[in-house]
Amino acid sequence: GAGVSQSPRYKVAKRGQDVALRCDPISGHVSLFWYQQALGQGPEFLTYFQNEAQLDKSGLPSDRFFAERPEGSVSTLKIQRTQQEDSAVYLCASSSSDTYEQYFGPGTRLTVT
Amino acid sequence: GDSVTQMEGPVTLSEEAFLTINCTYTATGYPSLFWYVQYPGEGLQLLLKATKADDKGSNKGFEATYRKETTSFHLEKGSVQVSDSAVYFCALSDKAGANNLFFGTGTRLTVIP
Numbered sequence: 001g002a003g004v005s006q007s008p009r010y011k012v013a014k015r016g017q018d019v020a021l022r023c024d025p026i027s028g029h030v031s032l033f034w035y036q037q038a039l040g041q042g043p044e045f046l047t048y049f050q051n052e053a054q055l056d057k058s059g060l061p062s063d064r065f066f067a068e069r070p071e072g073s074v075s076t077l078k079i080q081r082t083q084q085e086d087s088a089v090y091l092c093a094s095s096s097s098d099t100y101e102q103y104f105g106p107g108t109r110l111t112v113t
Numbered sequence: 114g115d116s117v118t119q120m121e122g123p124v125t126l127s128e129e130a131f132l133t134i135n136c137t138y139t140a141t142g143y144p145s146l147f148w149y150v151q152y153p154g155e156g157l158q159l160l161l162k163a164t165k166a167d168d169k170g171s172n173k174g175f176e177a178t179y180r181k182e183t184t185s186f187h188l189e190k191g192s193v194q195v196s197d198s199a200v201y202f203c204a205l206s207d208k209a210g211a212n213n214l215f216f217g218t219g220t221r222l223t224v225i226p
Contacts, residue, residue, distance in 0.1 A: 004156075033213055042117075042202050042216030043157070056213065091157065100206075102214060104149075104157040 002026065004105035006092050012111045013082045021077045021108045025094030032075050033102060034067055035091040043091050049075060082112045115140045119203045119217025126193055126224050134188040134220045136177075136203035144205040146170075146179050146186040147214065151200045160188075160201070193224045 005024045013019050025032050031050055035043035036059075045059040051072035060067070064083075069075040079086055089109050093102040120135040138144065148160040148170070161170030166181035175190045186203060203217040 035214075040218070042119075042204075042218050043214070045213035045215070048213055059213070093157075101159055101162075103159075106156040 004092055004094055004103050006090075006105040006108050008108060009106060010109050010111075012113060015083060015112055016081050018078065018080045019082055019110060021079075021090050021110070023075045023077070023092030023094075023105060025073065025075070025092070026096075026103055027073075028096065029094035029103075030072075030097045031095045031100075031102075032069055033093040033095075034075070034077050035093065036061075037089040037091055037107070039088070046077070046090075079110075082110075084112050086110060087112045115144065115205060115207055115215045117203050117205055117215055117217040120220050121218075122200075122220040122222070124220060124222045126222070128195055128224055128226050129192045130224075132188070132190040132193045132197075132222065134201055134203075134222070136186045136188065136217060138184050138186065138203075138205050140184075140205055140207055142207055144207045146177070147204040147206070148175070148177055148186070148188050149202040149204055149216075151202065151219075153199070157202070193222070195224045195226055198222055198224050 007022045034046040037043040047067045048056040049069040064080045066078045089107040091107045092105045095102045116139045145164045147162045149157045150160045161172040163170040163179035169178045177188045200219045202219045204214045
């Protein structure tokens with residue numbers, strides 16, 4: 001079946017621009033996670049949704065980062081006024097309530113110039 | 114807070130050599146432990162997991178044992194293949210996998226024929 005998909009796969013933004021990254025989780029998966037992976041590092045947690053409720057946003061690095069999942073399915077991570085330090089791969093993962101195993105998407109590589 | 118310390122890479126081995134990648138963790142409570150693998154050009158995939166002390170996770174010839182007394186979850190494989198070349202991430206979750214993952218920095222493995 002279809003896995004987690006993310007779009008765009010690559011995004012180049014000029015410093016100060018706003019970007020929106022999309023995640024389509026596996027159908028029926030209740031939980032959705034966003035992670036940020038800097039070059040040569042492991043992924044770091046940003047935020048977590050259970051259905052449409054954002055239960056944990058403790059990892060968002062600043063108030064320029066905002067995530068939503070209005071209908072409990074597709075999620076969007078928005079970054080306002082991008083900075084160079086925002087350059088990273090942004091990973092989305094989803095999981096069901098049965099196994100809790102997280103399935104990851106291919107990521108969106110964001111480069112801020 | 115929760116954290117994972119992973120053996121620094123890169124690691125280069127000849128085909129059929131024995132592999133160990135060390136991983137230790139710090140966590141409150143009783144975390145679940147995971148190894149994820151990222152093959153070139155692909156997304157993160159769960160390789161194996163263990164949810165309680167003394168559990169052994171295994172998959173594709175890889176094994177790791179959850180050692181509470183040494184807070185470790187070392188990854189081993191008896192005979193590596195060229196196709197095992199990838200980046201390996203140790204990770205933990207502090208609520209039976211239902212919550213966000215804390216990742217190590219990753220270890221790049223290259224297997225040469």
